[in-house]
Amino acid sequence: EVQLLESGGDLVQPGGSLRLSCAASGFTFVSYGMTWVRQAPGKGLEWVSGIFGSDSSTFYADSVRGRFTISRDNSKNMLYLQMNSLRAEDTAVYYCATRQFYFDDWGQGTRVTVSS
Amino acid sequence: EIVMTQSPATLSVSPGDRATLSCRASQSVTSNLAWYQQKPGQAPRLLIYGASTRATGIPARFSGSGSETEFTLTISSLQSEDFAVYYCQQYNDWPLTFGGGTRVEIK
Numbered sequence: 001e002v003q004l005l006e007s008g009g010d011l012v013q014p015g016g017s018l019r020l021s022c023a024a025s026g027f028t029f030v031s032y033g034m035t036w037v038r039q040a041p042g043k044g045l046e047w048v049s050g051i052f053g054s055d056s057s058t059f060y061a062d063s064v065r066g067r068f069t070i071s072r073d074n075s076k077n078m079l080y081l082q083m084n085s086l087r088a089e090d091t092a093v094y095y096c097a098t099r100q101f102y103f104d105d106w107g108q109g110t111r112v113t114v115s116s
Numbered sequence: 117e118i119v120m121t122q123s124p125a126t127l128s129v130s131p132g133d134r135a136t137l138s139c140r141a142s143q144s145v146t147s148n149l150a151w152y153q154q155k156p157g158q159a160p161r162l163l164i165y166g167a168s169t170r171a172t173g174i175p176a177r178f179s180g181s182g183s184e185t186e187f188t189l190t191i192s193s194l195q196s197e198d199f200a201v202y203y204c205q206q207y208n209d210w211p212l213t214f215g216g217g218t219r220v221e222i223k
Contacts, residue, residue: 037160045152045160045203047212061211062117095159101207102150104171106159 002026002105004096009110016086020110022079022096029053029077033100036070036081038092039109046092049081050100059100064090086114118142118206122215128223129194137218139187139204148208151180151189154217155200163202164189194220 008020022034036048049070050059058070069082079096091114097103119142129135139149147167152160162171164180167187177192191198199222204215 044217045154045205045214047205047214050212059210059212101148101212102162102165102205103152103160104162106161108159 002098004098004105004107006094006096006107006110009094009112011113011115012086013116014087014114016114017082017084018086018112020081020083020094020096020112022081022107024077024079024096024098027098029072030074032098034070034072034079035097035100035103036079037095037097037103037106038090038112039095040089040092043092048094051079052100083112086112088114090114117211118145118209118213120204120206120213120215122202122204122218124218125216126219126221128221130223131196132193133223135191135194135198135220137189137191137202137220139182139189139215141185141187141206144184145206145208147183148206149180149182149187150205150207151178152203152205153198153200154203160203191220 003025005023033052035050051070067085071080093109095109096107098105121140123138149167151164154160168180179190201217201219203217
């Protein structure tokens with residue numbers, strides 16, 4: 001059974017940084033692309049970033065490019081999202097999901113609040 | 117960026133009735149279109165990918181159709197557990213984009 005467990009969400013001030021983690025199990029992690037999707041309070045889904053399994057190529061939404069960095073540690077079955085220069089509009093629940101194009105399995109999310 | 121537009125925003129349906137949800141892309145996404153269901157307080161669940169292929173474990177009452185710019189998700193006979201928000205998402209081009217969602221509520 002695929003399991004994805006996000007962590008690292010917190011209350012942070014504007015301009016601050018956070019690192020989200022996603023612990024994956026139940027599948028061959030190195031073979032799968034992975035994705036971060038977020039959902040602001042009361043809003044719809046927004047794709048944030050993806051990373052291929054094969055060559056770790058990375059892709060970003062324009063809204064986060066240059067501020068967020070996605071990475072993975074295949075030896076630990078871990079996915080990360082380093083978030084810098086956080087803004088109020090980054091406030092959301094952040095989900096990790098399997099695959100890089102459409103998203104098969106999802107974690108339960110971790111909440112990030114950017115506020116002073 | 118490909119803009120995905122879903123309609124209607126809210127659909128009121130009686131249990132047992134058919135629900136038809138629409139999704140339009142601002143340019144062709146060929147068949148690179150997925151549908152998700154999300155219930156309050158839960159993560160989204162993949163229903164359909166490739167515009168018409170049901171994901172593992174998805175009941176046959178869910179079906180997807182369409183190509184290029186016009187897509188439809190049909191729920192043939194709504195069950196109580198189907199009342200939720202539904203999102204379409206294109207994966208034909210970066211950045212990947214979602215529609216704004218259709219809420220299916222009990223009539």
